Amino acid sequence: GESVGLHLPTLSVQEGDNSIINCAYSNSASDYFIWYKQESGKGPQFIIDIRSNMDKRQGQRVTVLLNKTVKHLSLQIAATQPGDSAVYFCAENRPGSARQLTFGSGTQLTVLP
């Protein structure tokens, strides 16, 4: 069935390096995507979002890229810090389901000293 999924369940990076977390989605009609960060014992925290009429959006140390041709979403974190260690989820808003986000399975990012 259609789903939002992540390519890798875990990712380890050296402190100071850039991180790239990937996400594949299968519903080509999805119009809105969000990346969330979830630390242990906490709820998901909004990082950045992007609408389907865009292919790139930048925030503070983060960039989201959207490739609609291959239905791929990525989150780039620049100069990764220990505080970036968390599980990262992508979520999509499918047409006709306002505020009913469909989440991917998550990627555990570990920042190594």
Place this chain on the structure above:
Amino acid sequence: KAGVTQTPRYLIKTRGQQVTLSCSPISGHRSVSWYQQTPGQGLQFLFEYFSETQRNKGNFPGRFSGRQFSNSRSEMNVSTLELGDSALYLCASTPDGLSGVYEQYFGPGTRLTVT
């Protein structure tokens, strides 16, 4: 501005019992959504309330229900608890009840354990 609050944070119940979880959205937010998070299924949408009305519902059995009050606070109820209901239940609020605004702010969740 205070964030989304959920009570209680932790709960242990026995199979067959029922449970009520509470969520207070960010002040001014009118839409409240509930999600269940488990290691096996990930984050799954339960339902969404706006102006005291359920507007969207996910694929969960009727044992899962909710409501929203005039002050936008929301509760969800699970009746006849099963072991598989053990999960982190997350509440999220959205600023605008109209279409076009999707950003959701999550609370810390309620960890429910069913024994």
